[in-house]
Amino acid sequence: VLRNPRLFRPFEAITTMMPLPKYGTVDPTPFVAIFFPMFFGVVLGDIGYGTLLGIVSLVLRLRSRADSKLRSVSEIGLACALFSIVFGFLYGELFGDLGHRIGLHPIIFNREEAFFPFLGFAITLGIVHIVVGLLVGAVKKFRGDKRGAIGKGVAALMVVLIALALMAASGMLPERFFTPLVITTLVALPILIVAEGVLAPVEFVSTLGNVLSYARIMAVGTASVMMAVVANRMVGAFGAVAVGILFALVFHLINFVLGVFSPTIHMLRLHYVEFFGKFYSPGGSEYRPFRHWSPRESASEERSD
Numbered sequence: 001v002l003r004n005p006r007l008f009r010p011f012e013a014i015t016t017m018m019p020l021p022k023y024g025t026v027d028p029t030p031f032v033a034i035f036f037p038m039f040f041g042v043v044l045g046d047i048g049y050g051t052l053l054g055i056v057s058l059v060l061r062l063r064s065r066a067d068s069k070l071r072s073v074s075e076i077g078l079a080c081a082l083f084s085i086v087f088g089f090l091y092g093e094l095f096g097d098l099g100h101r102i103g104l105h106p107i108i109f110n111r112e113e114a115f116f117p118f119l120g121f122a123i124t125l126g127i128v129h130i131v132v133g134l135l136v137g138a139v140k141k142f143r144g145d146k147r148g149a150i151g152k153g154v155a156a157l158m159v160v161l162i163a164l165a166l167m168a169a170s171g172m173l174p175e176r177f178f179t180p181l182v183i184t185t186l187v188a189l190p191i192l193i194v195a196e197g198v199l200a201p202v203e204f205v206s207t208l209g210n211v212l213s214y215a216r217i218m219a220v221g222t223a224s225v226m227m228a229v230v231a232n233r234m235v236g237a238f239g240a241v242a243v244g245i246l247f248a249l250v251f252h253l254i255n256f257v258l259g260v261f262s263p264t265i266h267m268l269r270l271h272y273v274e275f276f277g278k279f280y281s282p283g284g285s286e287y288r289p290f291r292h293w294s295p296r297e298s299a300s301e302e303r304s305d
Contacts, residue, residue: 001287002015002016002020002027002029003027004027004029004030004033007033008029008030008033009029009072010033010071010072010073010075010076010079011029011032011033011036011072011076012029012072013069013072013073013076014029014032014036014076014268014271015027015028015029015032017268018272018276018280018282019282019283019284020282020283020284020285020286021280021281021282021283021284022281022282022283022284023284025140025280025281025284026136026139026140026279026280026281028136028271028275028276028279028280031132031136031275032271033079035129035271035275036076036080036267036271037076037079037080037082037083038083039125039217039263039267039270040080040083040084040263040264040267041080041082041083041084041085041086041087042083042087042121042122042125042217042221043217043220043221043224043259043262043263043266043267044080044084044087044088044221044224044259044260044263045084045087045088045090045091045093045111045221045224045225046084046088046091046093046094046095046096046224046225046228046259047084047085047088047089047093047094047099047104048088048093048094048095048098049084049088049095049228049255049256049259050081050082050083050084050085050088051081051085052256053077053080053081053084053256053260054077054078054081054082054085056077057074057075057076057077057078057080057081058074058078060073060074060077061074061075061078089104089107090106090107090108091106091107091108091109091110091111091225092104092105092106092107092110093111093225093228095228095231095232095252096225096227096228096229096231096232097112097225097228097229097232098228098232108121109121111221111222111225112225112226112229115218115222118218118221118222119215119218121218122214122215122216122217122218122221123211123212123214123215124163125214125217126210126211126212126213126214126215126217126270126274127159127160127163127211129214129270129274129275130156130159130207130210130211130274130275130278131156131159131160132275133274133275133276133277133278133279134152134153134155134156134159134207134278134279135152135153135156136278136279137149137152137278137279138150138151138152138153138156140279140281147195147196148195148196150191150195151192151195151196151200152278152279154188154191154192154195155192155196155200155203155204155207157188158185158188158189158192158204159207159208159211161181161184161185161188162185162208164177164181165177165178165181165182165185168181189201192204207278210273210274210277213270213273213274214270214274216266216270217266217270220262220263220266221263224255224258224259224262224263227251227254227255227258228252228255230251231248231251231252231255232248234247234248234251235248
């Protein structure tokens, strides 16, 4: 049985697409409820598209039964729509660059131009996500495998140290921090090997590769905003304005559909492969309670026999 607060419960639909967690281990639903809609919003990040997604999700919610899969999907959609609108304001995007044309200004960066800041933002989200997964794995292991728990904790520390060292090397932090951070990382490496074995360095390199996988957040998000910009420019690309507007609307509709499904697929992959791989233990069985008996049911079954 997965037990979560009402706010997190719809995201059990994402957890249950995988084999259920083994009894006594960690239910990842609360973490999915926090990170999945946020990452989705970072990718879609448009006030107009977020509003459309909210309307579609609200209609699905009104037409679905309580405790059904469709109800859960609709509520997940509402959370994703909210984050998409929030990041749309941060990017200054309303159906692409239309927001800039009517006076919206980027608060953090303009995704049309700031490729490297967007990439750095995506990688930072990946570092946070992976470190949280490693720390959850360390807590899970602590009761039965303290050495493994120490290994997970040291791996999380090393990821943070490497990130800070790269920031110092690129000038984002004072350069004098670089050498102490590198030395601390090298000191932590033997501890990691003692805790997790000789293959620990290979697994740690794999973990760093997992962090780089979060670059897909930038790639998919940039593709979405560029398609919206192309759609807006179609208005002036044809002789008749009405024809241009029609083509732009169709292109925006296609981009909206892609902007919903593509982030969903990529965010599921980041959770199932990169994040769950740090702590998830499948192998649980779904709880199925005994059926309640009633005289009416019994009489009906006897007649059918």
